[in-house]
Amino acid sequence: MRLSVIMPVHNRETFVGAALRSLLRQRDAADLDIIVIDDGSTDGSAQAVRSMMDETPCIRLFQQENAGVTRARNSGLRQLTPETELVSFLDSDDISPAGRFSADVELFRKDAGLELTYSNMMLVDKIDDSALEPAPDSRSITVRGIHLSSAIFSRRLVERIGGFDEDFIQAEDTDYLLRGFEIGPRYVLPDTLALYYRRHAGNMTRQEDVQSREFMRAIYKSMKRRKVDPSLKPIEGIFELKKLADWRFL
Structure with missing residues (x-):
């Protein structure tokens, strides 16, 4: 199955190489297509990506003037290929754990009607970029939080949700996830x-x-949508918001 992973980048020269390597080590789990959108970086982010592209043609780099993360995500969606069956995201300063895709992509292989998997995330204050794992002395908390990288979307669900709301400076991911769950996907x-x-x-x-x-x-917009359209589903029992608040200890 072709899995396209969209990665917006803005001045993340220090981190983007590790983020990409964390994806590349999982190439055996899917036909991996990594879409990097460089959003007007002024450091060496784009060159760091290019340095990995010769040996790894599954990485595709697109550059644009700085327009913000929301527009960068939409630029990534516009670069999906006709062959793309699954879509996910990874921010350029985060790490995709080993085995992440082999576990969840297999669920789509077994169930043709599945539209969305939504898994756990670990918030961590120190990462060993060589091992691509939390450092031994790191502090962390694992939670089913609100993050696009926790999700793998079927292509048909992405098309139903539409693009990211460019009115948002932040929380565009929260809005996107809420809109996705509201339409009642099989997840x-x-x-x-x-x-x-x-x-x-x-x-x-x-x-x-x-x-x-x-x-x-984002929460208000969700409430307003569901009030206007009672067919939309309530968002309950998915995000561990109380537990998520504990991330402030990091």
Whole structure:
């Protein structure tokens, strides 16, 4: 099955190589197609990606003027090939754990009607970029949080959801996931660990005032949609929001 993974990049020269290597080690799990959208980086991010492309043709790099992560994600969706059957995401400072795709892609192979898997994430404050694993002295918490990389979408579900809402500065991923679950896809919640979320000073989510405002706006839009259209499904029992709040200890 062809799995396209969309990776927006903006000034992540330090991290993007490790993120890509974490995907490449899983090439035996699917026909992997890695779509990197360089969103106007001013450091060596694009060159770091290019340095890996000669030996790994499954990486495709597209560059654009800086337009923000939401537009970068939409640019990635526009680069899906006709052969793409599954779609996922990985941010350029995070790590995809070994075995992540072999576990969840197999669920799609066994069930042709499956539209979405949504797995766990680990928030961690130190990652060994050589081992592509949390460092021995790291602090971490595992949770079914709100993150695009926790999901693998069928192509038909992506087409039903549509693009990312470009009104969002942050929480575009929250809005996208809410819209996806609202339309009532056939989904499963595996115990797979889908990503290591790297906590560091450059995380967009460190901008807590912006994050909180945009997150609440995504929740409000979901409530408003479901009030207007009662056929949309409630979002219950999926995200571990109380547990997710504990990430502040990192």
